[in-house]
Amino acid sequence: MKLGLVIDLDTCVGCHACAVACKEWNDGSRVAGPLPDYDARGAEPSGVWLNRIRHYEVGEYPESKTLNVPMSCMHCEDAACVTVCPTGASYKRTDGIVMVDPDKCMGCNYCSWACPYGARELDQNAGTMKKCTLCVDRIYSEDLPLAERQPACVLACPAHARMFGDFDDPGSAVSRKVRERAGFGMLPELGYSPVNRYLPPRKPPAIEIDAQAAPQTGLLERLQSLAAQLIRR
Amino acid sequence: MRPAFSVIFFTVLSGAGLGLFALLAIVYLTGWSSAPGPAMHLVGGVLALALVAGGLLSSTLHLANPRNAWRAVTRFRTSWLSREGVLALLFFPVALGYLASVHLAWPSAWQTALGLAGIALAWAVLFSTGMIYACLKTIPQWHNRLVPAAYLVNGHLSGGLILLALAAADGKATGGYVALAAIALTVAGAIKWRYYRRFSATRAGTHSLASAVGMTAVQAKLLDVGHTHGTFLTQEFVFRLGRERARLLRWLFFLLSVLIPAIVLVAGTGNAWILGIAALLCLMGLLIERWLFFAEAQHVVRLFHGQQTV
Numbered sequence: 001m002k003l004g005l006v007i008d009l010d011t012c013v014g015c016h017a018c019a020v021a022c023k024e025w026n027d028g029s030r031v032a033g034p035l036p037d038y039d040a041r042g043a044e045p046s047g048v049w050l051n052r053i054r055h056y057e058v059g060e061y062p063e064s065k066t067l068n069v070p071m072s073c074m075h076c077e078d079a080a081c082v083t084v085c086p087t088g089a090s091y092k093r094t095d096g097i098v099m100v101d102p103d104k105c106m107g108c109n110y111c112s113w114a115c116p117y118g119a120r121e122l123d124q125n126a127g128t129m130k131k132c133t134l135c136v137d138r139i140y141s142e143d144l145p146l147a148e149r150q151p152a153c154v155l156a157c158p159a160h161a162r163m164f165g166d167f168d169d170p171g172s173a174v175s176r177k178v179r180e181r182a183g184f185g186m187l188p189e190l191g192y193s194p195v196n197r198y199l200p201p202r203k204p205p206a207i208e209i210d211a212q213a214a215p216q217t218g219l220l221e222r223l224q225s226l227a228a229q230l231i232r233r
Numbered sequence: 234m235r236p237a238f239s240v241i242f243f244t245v246l247s248g249a250g251l252g253l254f255a256l257l258a259i260v261y262l263t264g265w266s267s268a269p270g271p272a273m274h275l276v277g278g279v280l281a282l283a284l285v286a287g288g289l290l291s292s293t294l295h296l297a298n299p300r301n302a303w304r305a306v307t308r309f310r311t312s313w314l315s316r317e318g319v320l321a322l323l324f325f326p327v328a329l330g331y332l333a334s335v336h337l338a339w340p341s342a343w344q345t346a347l348g349l350a351g352i353a354l355a356w357a358v359l360f361s362t363g364m365i366y367a368c369l370k371t372i373p374q375w376h377n378r379l380v381p382a383a384y385l386v387n388g389h390l391s392g393g394l395i396l397l398a399l400a401a402a403d404g405k406a407t408g409g410y411v412a413l414a415a416i417a418l419t420v421a422g423a424i425k426w427r428y429y430r431r432f433s434a435t436r437a438g439t440h441s442l443a444s445a446v447g448m449t450a451v452q453a454k455l456l457d458v459g460h461t462h463g464t465f466l467t468q469e470f471v472f473r474l475g476r477e478r479a480r481l482l483r484w485l486f487f488l489l490s491v492l493i494p495a496i497v498l499v500a501g502t503g504n505a506w507i508l509g510i511a512a513l514l515c516l517m518g519l520l521i522e523r524w525l526f527f528a529e530a531q532h533v534v535r536l537f538h539g540q541q542t543v
Binding site for chain 2: 189
């Protein structure tokens, strides 16, 4: 198995609902939580988040687009964070999920240095590293209804921009979507084979905004414009 | 990368200790005419072990959860950090055994075997320390051969200058020690010169923000980083260092660790105090070099925080 996420950059509206749902579930999770905040209501609020969304502009105006990019653990097939971990706290499960065992972690930060995606954050209170577990305590839960056995971020997304599934199965919904939309993994040149895939934005139609092709104006508008020019003189 | 002072002190101090031990054992085992006498051998050996131990203790201050530090010996098959820990722990009994073999006048075969094992372990620890950084593909300034080379030779530079000062204090002929220090000085200076040339501040990186977010034909720029204040990521990876300040510190390193020791070596002084001060200045220069090693290193996660290339 090769569990992971597909994130559609075309439909993601950048609302941060996935990050909030992630924070809420995992803060109360016995596997990943708690996820502390520091100075939450003060002047310099900070804290541990397992999923962060950043916003970019791609292309040049008028062919530009806002790209909202949620990033969490990519559950790399060749996970450098696991390789470099000196204590064995970081490990990869047979279903592909990269995990941290807090009972073994010594908080040296070395795994976070090895991760190119910024997917690992130190919990200063516990002194251990925190990361996305793909909501391992949801997806295998026997208490939740079948439809809810998915990562919290996937369920929360109002734009349905997130999908969860097994990339090892060529017939799975995630595998099909990646084939249809030419999904890509981030920073493949580093060779870590990230599992999570991003679907690129579809090409947006350019909006015609040309000074020469300004909206056709009636006689009244032309007279007004002429008057404005005369008065300016 | 945010310079972590505990790691900076650890690598500079233990590097000097390991270099000092290796050179001391080499000089003693090869039987120079000016080889260290028993007193100097003991002082040098104990000083080397104290530097390594002090460095190792300092490194544990870097840990957020030191209760689990003992587990760091368990993943030596994959992790250079674990290898460094295992090798450093092996170094201590072997180095102590070597010092005991010399001072209790054990058979020379014992001295040679323990001495060679100690030298090999000292080199292996220094190399592992360098590889901790050099194996990280996420930081281009670290992911190259110059890094372990610099760790190896910088340890011998500071260790060699300490050994020279000890030899002068012991009233030995310093010629051979000066030659050792001069070799280390030349190689160390050349390696860091090459490193700074290769990673000059104007260098454009190989990874770009646009390609990281999947754009090959168009440019990308950060609109909003998504958090109001800093995060673990900005604190750990987005360290900013002014270009002029970096240049100044590079020159300060060359002045303290290369130029001043070179002048002292050329002047041919046998004064142990002056040589000791030169060794201390060299260590201070290496602290600056190690601080810069972190401060100038750029992690690829900076791309997602708006930097165009890394």
